[in-house]
Amino acid sequence: MKKDIHPDNYRLVVFKDMSNDEMFLCKSTAETKDTIEYEGVEYPLVKMEISSSSHPFYTGKVKLVDTAGRVDKFFNKYKNYKK
Template sequence: MKEETHPDYRKVVVMDTSSGYKFLTGSTMESTETIEWEDGHTYPLVKVEVSSDTHPFYTGKQKFSDRGGRVEKFNEKFNMKTEKE
């Protein structure tokens, strides 16, 4: 096997920003943020918008979270009129 062909995997904590769900896994992702995990060690924190906790494929149902009025912001930005107007 060739030397230096495989990436360096290390433990990181992945946090779903939609639900706050966190899990510890091995990854090559870089992060400047860290978090203290349940085992007392400090690991890099990687934030994601969708994980197995919120993705409909894994949950079997759609979970909605307040996204700060994204649709309204889009409509306002592009001067879109709603059916109410």
């Protein structure tokens, strides 16, 4: 194994899923400026758009997220191909 290729600044970080406010604590080297109090202790915060607690593959629930009408554009573009 090569020496000195892995970072040595691991620390406890809170990851927060912004779609459902689920949080979990894990070691990471991710840089962040935000902090949050988690279980009475303040930790660095990494905000995520999606995690295993909100991803349709893991939850079995389909959630349609429409950003700036992209879904409508798609349906309008391909509406003539519908059988």
